[in-house]
Amino acid sequence: MRMHADQVDVGAEVVAALVAAQFPQWRGRPVSPLRSHGTVNALFRLGDEIVLRFPLQPSLDADLRAELLAEQDNARRIAPRVPLAVPEPLGFGEPGDGYPGPWTVYRWIPGETVDARRIGDLDGFARDLAGFVNALHAVDTEGRTGHGRGRGGPLHVHDDYVRRCLAESHHLTDTTRLARIWTRCLDAPPRDAADAWIHADLMPGNLLVRHGRLAAVIDLETVRIGDPAVDLMPAWNLLTPGPRATYRRALGVDDATWERGRGWALLQAIAALPYYVDTNPVMADTARHTLDALLRD
Structure with a gap:
């Protein structure tokens, strides 16, 4: 059931195509949707070491891009200063066929x-x-x-x-x-x-x-x-x-x-x-x- 009126659903095939086009070094790695009870992002696992985060309410608005970039900057800032693991940014995805907004790439954290x-x-x-x-x-x-x-x-x-x-x-x-x-x-x-x-x-x-x-x-x-x-x-x-x-x-x-x-x-x-x-x-x-x-x- 959809949580938000303006929610955009993205499938594994679209995600795989976006990865292949924008991150060719990861082309061919299996894409698996992750079950999540979160309310902001759809999550996909890419191979064994990467997680992809697609906002459920994507936008071409500059504010969303700024928020996602700030999130990655903050992850880099706090990671060496806290005693627990936090997400490690690996890439920044751009809008493409099937998904109208930026998205982000992080290293998978087991748990x-x-x-x-x-x-x-x-x-x-x-x-x-x-x-x-x-x-x-x-x-x-x-x-x-x-x-x-x-x-x-x-x-x-x-x-x-x-x-x-x-x-x-x-x-x-x-x-x-x-x-x-x-x-x-x-x-x-x-x-x-x-x-x-x-x-x-x-x-x-x-x-x-x-x-x-x-x-x-x-x-x-x-x-x-x-x-x-x-x-x-x-x-x-x-x-x-x-x-x-x-x-x-x-x-x-x-x-x-x-x-x-x-x-x-x-x-x-x-x-x-x-x-x-x-x-x-x-x-x-x-x-x-x-x-x-x-x-x-």
Whole structure:
């Protein structure tokens, strides 16, 4: 089922032809579509070592090209500074027959997306994730600041949007209590320190594990400079109460930052639940898990 009204479906034959035309050194390698519950890209594996990412909503607009190039630049910037693997850019694809937009090429990272039920030491997982987050937040911003829009900017600019999403979700969750939590998050003091590099999309699907341990953080399209509170979202979208406290201690965040992080978790989940409830059950279930955790916390 299509998730977006303007979604473009691309098949393996089209992908193979694009690769052959633009990356002849890889011509003939098998192309295999990858099942993904992500909402932004269609993924294809090229041979054993390469993954191709095709935006589901392609465009010739310069903004999309700039975003994809920035994602690759950011991957190169942070890779040597964090303790876990991140995607390694290998190429940049151009529009071609059958696909009307740019696309990207990365090295394949082996692993499985995290499932908290299969992690034996969830406290250790929380500490490993905090180690990555702390290292990312410590990367030099070279004096740059966030642009104040989207994730990692001020929470209050999303108030109308969250209220609309709550209104659309009254039959799906306890929106009355969630509205009170949202108001409390808005009342948290704003950040009074410099912005930092943030991932801004630490969802379970973006965390890869091998042998029960966190091995990689993927999907860097949202990496930017902003309020580090947004990277607290795993506390509610993944972790149980004990590991949630471990994550907080390992990050050393104060009460105000914790409340803003709670607000970002709520914003992401209440936006995703009504949008994906019929089209992406995994994303909808993650949203439900997050909202339930917020209601119990």
